[in-house]
Amino acid sequence: MTVRLLTNIGRLWTGTDVCSNAAVLIHDDRIVWAGPASDLPQSVPGIIDDIVDVDHVENLGGGLVTPGLIDAHSHPVYAGNRWAELAMRTSGSSHSAIAAAGGGVNSTVTVTRGTDPWTLCNGVRERLRQWILAGTTTVEAKTGYHLTRDGELADIRMLRSLEGEPSMPRIHATFLAAHILPPEFFGRRRDYIEAVRLWAGDAAVAGADSIDVYCDEGHFTAEEARALLLTGKRAGLKARMHACANERIGAAQVAAEVGCASADLLTQANDDDIKALAHAGVTATVCPGSALNSSRAPAPVRQMIDRGVTVALGTDHNPGQCGITSMPLVIGLSVAMFGLSVTEALRAATLGGAAALRVGDRGSLAPGMLADIVLWDADHEGAFAWAFGLRALRVWRGGVPVQP
Numbered sequence: 090m091t092v093r094l095l096t097n098i099g100r101l102w103t104g105t106d107v108c109s110n111a112a113v114l115i116h117d118d119r120i121v122w123a124g125p126a127s128d129l130p131q132s133v134p135g136i137i138d139d140i141v142d143v144d145h146v147e148n149l150g151g152g153l154v155t156p157g158l159i160d161a162h163s164h165p166v167y168a169g170n171r172w173a174e175l176a177m178r179t180s181g182s183s184h185s186a187i188a189a190a191g192g193g194v195n196s197t198v199t200v201t202r203g204t205d206p207w208t209l210c211n212g213v214r215e216r217l218r219q220w221i222l223a224g225t226t227t228v229e230a231k232t233g234y235h236l237t238r239d240g241e242l243a244d245i246r247m248l249r250s251l252e253g254e255p256s257m258p259r260i261h262a263t264f265l266a267a268h269i270l271p272p273e274f275f276g277r278r279r280d281y282i283e284a285v286r287l288w289a290g291d292a293a294v295a296g297a298d299s300i301d302v303y304c305d306e307g308h309f310t311a312e313e314a315r316a317l318l319l320t321g322k323r324a325g326l327k328a329r330m331h332a333c334a335n336e337r338i339g340a341a342q343v344a345a346e347v348g349c350a351s352a353d354l355l356t357q358a359n360d361d362d363i364k365a366l367a368h369a370g371v372t373a374t375v376c377p378g379s380a381l382n383s384s385r386a387p388a389p390v391r392q393m394i395d396r397g398v399t400v401a402l403g404t405d406h407n408p409g410q411c412g413i414t415s416m417p418l419v420i421g422l423s424v425a426m427f428g429l430s431v432t433e434a435l436r437a438a439t440l441g442g443a444a445a446l447r448v449g450d451r452g453s454l455a456p457g458m459l460a461d462i463v464l465w466d467a468d469h470e471g472a473f474a475w476a477f478g479l480r481a482l483r484v485w486r487g488g489v490p491v492q493p
């Protein structure tokens with residue numbers, strides 16, 4: 090049993106409250122108490138008889154402390170890169186010209202399939218380290234670049250095992266075999282849908298938390314998404330969806346009907362979509378980084394908030410559009426692109442992320458919550474809107490300091 094006291098916190102942003110000259114008391118991996126240092130209890134029954142007997146005291150030098158950030162949408166499991174394709178796109182090449190030159194999601198599928206598991210795992214480990222060092226203690230991580238039963242299941246097992254390593258973020262593993270139709274199923278899409286439905290149960294056994302379907306032109310239809318998500322839910326997975334990213338083909342309505350934990354991207358969502366999400370209690374996960382790089386209009390986030398939709402944020406890190414691994418940058422972009430206040434953006438990156446993942450044990454610094462905590466290189470949260478990538482000075486996952 091370890092009791093740890095974080096003191097001399099200049100400003101404590103808990104998710105629900107803000108206070109100055111604060112302290113946080115941690116017992117093992119959980120928060121016991123957080124608030125103004127002047128109110129720090131002298132003892133906590135069953136945990137510590139006298140506060141002077143804590144095992145570790147850490148002076149945080151008057152800095153800003155928040156809950157660990159939550160990235161609610163990322164695609165970190167891939168090999169290779171598509172930088173040449175991005176250069177083509179910026180020179181005006183069309184989607185079809187890029188595909189004809191061997192680019193697109195299926196080119197990453199080819200490279201990922203051809204990469205041995207150890208090399209792939211080392212790359213993913215290095216990548217995930219960047220999230221936690223930048224203050225993101227939970228990452229929603231999708232599969233979706235193997236698109237074979239064994240490859241997708243191996244991806245999930247790899248994510249589960251990486252999560253157990255020291256100084257890695259917590260992982261919410263999402264089974265995304267329904268990312269795009271793989272080439273060997275061209276002309277046989279019904280067969281692929283049926284195969285993915287069969288694999289969903291195996292994905293749950295392998296340790297997946299969620300199933301995701303990319304519902305859009307060129308990916309999967311609303312009807313296919315409904316069938317896949319309902320199968321995934323029956324297997325015990327939470328449902329999430331790439332919805333209304335490029336075209337509106339009924340994805341938001343299906344997300345609402347199926348009871349998705351979150352509908353993501355939503356750049357083309359209109360008021361009917363937003364109303365449906367609000368009515369069904371579906372969290373909207375928006376990703377400003379990939380929207381910027383794909384020339385999509387920013388998602389209508391203000392309308393979502395006005396309609397009562399809970400908003401979460403994601404990096405949408407993926408090999409084709411967006412290399413961002415910094416949620417502090419995503420917070421800055423959300424303020425600039427969506428017109429969110431810093432408080433709204435920070436809440437979306439903490440409690441909003443917890444809602445998107447349907448986890449109740451993180452996203453705020455309250456007694457009983459996981460001690461996932463970040464000390465920032467600032468003394469006020471307004472710095473997120475200024476730094477575009479505010480630096481995390483120290484990170485604790487479950488009360489344990491993350492080693493740089």
Ligand SMILES: N=CN[C@@H](CCC(=O)O)C(=O)O
Nearest residue numbers: 193194197405407408409410
């Ligand atoms: N948000 C995720 N999927 C991207 C593609 C990812 C990639 O290009 O590798 C999309 O098709 O929008």
